[in-house]
Amino acid sequence: MRRIISILMENEPGALSRVVGLFSQRNYNIDSLTVAPTEDQSLSRLTLITSGDEARIEQITKHLNRIIDVVKLVDLTGGAHIERELMLIKLKATGARRAEVLRTVEIFRGQVVDQTDSTYSIQLTGTSEKLDGFLAAISDCKVLEVARTGVTGISRGTKVLAI
Amino acid sequence: MTGERTEQAELLSGGEMLIRALRDEGVKIIFGYPGGAVLHIYDAIFHQDHVEHILVRHEQAATHAADGYARATGKAGVVLVTSGPGATNAITGIATAYMDSVPLVVISGQVESRMVGTDAFQETDMVGISRPIVKHSFIARNAAEIPLLVKKAFHIATTGRPGPVVIDIPKDTTDPRVKAPYVYPSEISMRSYSAPEKGHPGQIRKAVDALLHAKRPMLYSGGGVIQGNAAEAVTRLARLLGYPITNTLMGLGGFPASDPQFVGMLGMHGTYEANMAMHYCDVLLCAGARFDDRVTNSDVKKFCPDATVVHIDIDPASISKTVTADIPIVGAVASVFEDMIAEIERSKAKPDADTLKIWWDQINRWREKDSLRIPEPENGLIKPQQVVKLVHEMTGGDAYVSSDVGQHQMFAAQYYGFDRPRRWINSGGLGTMGFGLPAAMGAQFAFPDAVSVCITGEGSFLMNMQEFATCMQYQLPIKVICLNNQALGMVKQWQDMQYGGRYSHSTYAESLPDFVKLTESFGHVGIRISRPEELRDKLTECFALKDRLVFVDVLVDPDEHVYPMAIKGGAMKDMILSKTERT
Ligand SMILES: Cc1ncc(C[n+]2csc(CCOP(=O)(O)OP(=O)(O)O)c2C)c(N)n1
Ligand SMILES: [Mg+2]
Numbered sequence: 009m010r011r012i013i014s015i016l017m018e019n020e021p022g023a024l025s026r027v028v029g030l031f032s033q034r035n036y037n038i039d040s041l042t043v044a045p046t047e048d049q050s051l052s053r054l055t056l057i058t059s060g061d062e063a064r065i066e067q068i069t070k071h072l073n074r075i076i077d078v079v080k081l082v083d084l085t086g087g088a089h090i091e092r093e094l095m096l097i098k099l100k101a102t103g104a105r106r107a108e109v110l111r112t113v114e115i116f117r118g119q120v121v122d123q124t125d126s127t128y129s130i131q132l133t134g135t136s137e138k139l140d141g142f143l144a145a146i147s148d149c150k151v152l153e154v155a156r157t158g159v160t161g162i163s164r165g166t167k168v169l170a171i
Numbered sequence: 172m173t174g175e176r177t178e179q180a181e182l183l184s185g186g187e188m189l190i191r192a193l194r195d196e197g198v199k200i201i202f203g204y205p206g207g208a209v210l211h212i213y214d215a216i217f218h219q220d221h222v223e224h225i226l227v228r229h230e231q232a233a234t235h236a237a238d239g240y241a242r243a244t245g246k247a248g249v250v251l252v253t254s255g256p257g258a259t260n261a262i263t264g265i266a267t268a269y270m271d272s273v274p275l276v277v278i279s280g281q282v283e284s285r286m287v288g289t290d291a292f293q294e295t296d297m298v299g300i301s302r303p304i305v306k307h308s309f310i311a312r313n314a315a316e317i318p319l320l321v322k323k324a325f326h327i328a329t330t331g332r333p334g335p336v337v338i339d340i341p342k343d344t345t346d347p348r349v350k351a352p353y354v355y356p357s358e359i360s361m362r363s364y365s366a367p368e369k370g371h372p373g374q375i376r377k378a379v380d381a382l383l384h385a386k387r388p389m390l391y392s393g394g395g396v397i398q399g400n401a402a403e404a405v406t407r408l409a410r411l412l413g414y415p416i417t418n419t420l421m422g423l424g425g426f427p428a429s430d431p432q433f434v435g436m437l438g439m440h441g442t443y444e445a446n447m448a449m450h451y452c453d454v455l456l457c458a459g460a461r462f463d464d465r466v467t468n469s470d471v472k473k474f475c476p477d478a479t480v481v482h483i484d485i486d487p488a489s490i491s492k493t494v495t496a497d498i499p500i501v502g503a504v505a506s507v508f509e510d511m512i513a514e515i516e517r518s519k520a521k522p523d524a525d526t527l528k529i530w531w532d533q534i535n536r537w538r539e540k541d542s543l544r545i546p547e548p549e550n551g552l553i554k555p556q557q558v559v560k561l562v563h564e565m566t567g568g569d570a571y572v573s574s575d576v577g578q579h580q581m582f583a584a585q586y587y588g589f590d591r592p593r594r595w596i597n598s599g600g601l602g603t604m605g606f607g608l609p610a611a612m613g614a615q616f617a618f619p620d621a622v623s624v625c626i627t628g629e630g631s632f633l634m635n636m637q638e639f640a641t642c643m644q645y646q647l648p649i650k651v652i653c654l655n656n657q658a659l660g661m662v663k664q665w666q667d668m669q670y671g672g673r674y675s676h677s678t679y680a681e682s683l684p685d686f687v688k689l690t691e692s693f694g695h696v697g698i699r700i701s702r703p704e705e706l707r708d709k710l711t712e713c714f715a716l717k718d719r720l721v722f723v724d725v726l727v728d729p730d731e732h733v734y735p736m737a738i739k740g741g742a743m744k745d746m747i748l749s750k751t752e753r754t
Contacts, residue, residue, distance in 0.1 A: 017363070018363055021310070022298060022302075022308070022310070025299070025302065026302060029302050029303060033303050063491065063495070066491070067488065067491075067492060070487045070488035071488050073487070073488075074486070074487075074488050076306070076307040076327060076361075076363060076364050077363060078363060079362055079363040171362060
């Protein structure tokens with residue numbers, strides 16, 4: 009099962025490598041990972057996507073909690089939540105293709121952020137599924153480059169991950 | 172964190188702060204080896220006499236000695252090593268402590284901050300290299316933060332599930348010319364770290380209920396009971412219930428081996444009755460143990476098929492890691508046991524005496540197999556098991572006994588019969604050959620008047636024998652009992668059993684040193700025993716030399732195997748009992 013785990017950790021050197029190290033050490037997989045400081049400069053927030061059955065996820069969260077730099081964590085997939093990923097994509101578009109691409113971008117509520125005679129650079133945000141959907145929709149075009157941030161997320165309602 | 176006011180604080184250099192902080196933490200002794208990156212610190216050591224520094228002969232031995240000290244006392248062991256090779260030499264010792272949850276604070280020197288990352292002379296990324304084998308690690312950024320790092324390191328190392336903590340100290344932060352006000356925090360709290368204490372009352376009630384209604388109960392206690400100072404509480408609980416109890420290799424001494432309720436060690440080389448009782452029990456109370464594969468015999472599906480499992484551990488991650496707990500209890504074992512005892516005393520239910528008798532009758536029938544009976548000596552050769560029994564007798568069963576890894580280790584565990592916690596000092600998790608001698612040094616430093624024995628094998632001994640020089644320098648009267656089978660006996664046993672007796676690189680009889688002369692060359696006493704008739708007299712001679720280190724080279728039957736032995740891939744009831752008998 010796909011899980012989104014959000015972690016608040018001390019903004020200390022080495023904290024990130026402890027989290028990442030845990031996954032390779034214990035043979036857990038990471039599908040994506042994002043990390044940045046929070047409004048509180050002493051904390052950073054890390055969101056990662058992993059997968060596994062119930063027992064495995066329980067082990068992962070227990071081991072994450074054991075890391076001294078980890079202050080708090082939540083499995084966002086355990087409740088209603090919002091998840092977003094940002095994708096920048098550069099593709100080749102010439103002639104009649106150009107209009108077609110623009111239409112698709114509009115349908116997916118993307119933005120063209122740069123262009124040349126033969127290329128478009130497009131920005132798109134949404135769930136990973138939506139980004140995958142866009143890639144499928146423009147599969148006729150030649151994709152030159154894709155840069156995705158990985159997922160970040162937040163709980164719905166009043167629930168917060170904070171200290 | 173609360174600290175004294177800084178106005179009148181004394182000005183100290185980082186090196187001085189480090190040593191002063193150790194002193195303020197109550198540290199009496201540290202084990203180390205100097206080098207360029209830690210010379211400022213060594214100079215600070217030179218100027219004081221509150222913290223004694225023990226100069227070992229190899230950094231691996233420094234960590235094992237500190238580890239032995241920690242296991243014998245329950246306090247954190249402290250290590251000081253230089254950067255680069257000093258730090259990497261310490262790694263095996265840190266991993267050993269990590270696997271057995273031993274509190275260590277390891278201080279490693281580092282090149283100057285401005286040089287870090289340049290592949291400077293003797294630079295190594297100690298925090299990176301040690302990351303998977305430490306509970307936590309720190310890098311000092313300046314002198315002023317050293318006291319706080321020391322405070323945090325001891326707090327983390329000794330609370331919760333204990334473990335090693337590394338403090339990496341770049342040389343510039345200990346510069347004697349740079350002074351800062353010294354304040355040692357009296358208390359510490361960390362928002363990201365707290366150790367669980369009390370167990371959940373509801374879970375405790377459930378566990379007690381399951382235990383009181385068990386038909387075939389079994390208590391299984393591990394190293395956590397020793398580390399958590401819970402041996403006394405476990406013993407009271409076991410006696411209150413009258414249930415059978417087994418200890419893991421790490422848990423020996425958690426319950427007195429001489430008590431009739433003790434069914435022996437369990438697991439790969441556990442007794443027949445302990446493993447049978449495990450397999451057939453209907454309620455299993457596991458305390459401070461982690462269902463290691465050397466216990467469960469790798470196929471967990473076959474493990475204790477009928478049992479409701481109660482698992483008490485201070486580390487939530489240990490619970491349901493390999494064997495799913497039906498009643499998990501997170502908490503300090505001692506506290507949970509106190510609460511369980513109170514709950515049992517309050518509860519109206521009592522274990523049913525008749526049902527319990529049926530179970531004990533069954534266990535006693537298993538006992539009749541006498542799975543630890545010592546085979547008759549053949550061809551005038553000494554049986555290693557006999558030696559351990561005699562060592563027990565001559566030390567009144569109350570010595571600090573360290574060991575290495577191999578057959579001799581299992582014989583020590585099976586035949587010494589530990590009645591008290593912290594007497595058995597052994598690398599169970601990592602299985603580090605070379606651990607025994609330096610660990611015995613740590614125990615002897617902790618208890619100078621006690622008897623510190625190292626039961627070793629000639630292979631393991633050769634891995635850290637340079638420490639004989641340290642033992643001479645500090646006049647440590649350790650008794651080293653070497654069960655010399657002229658081979659890597661445990662490897663050879665597996666080759667006998669699984670590789671058709673093809674001894675690939677497990678024998679070296681023709682190139683062993685003369686251990687008696689070797690010992691004498693270090694200034695110690697060496698004794699050789701080669702015939703069963705001499706065993707008692709010569710061991711008596713050894714233990715009579717109270718203020719000397721004695722190395723006893725006992726030539727034992729080279730073909731002896733350790734039994735019982737779990738049958739690979741089987742259940743706990745599946746064992747090989749001797750060269751000719753299996754279950
Ligand atoms: C550092 C290290 N290397 C290798 C091993 C693998 N090993 C386990 S037991 C053993 C043989 C030990 O020989 P010895 O110390 O003579 O003990 P014996 O089994 O003969 O009693 C070996 C090589 C180990 N445990 N530790
Ligand atoms: Mg040997």
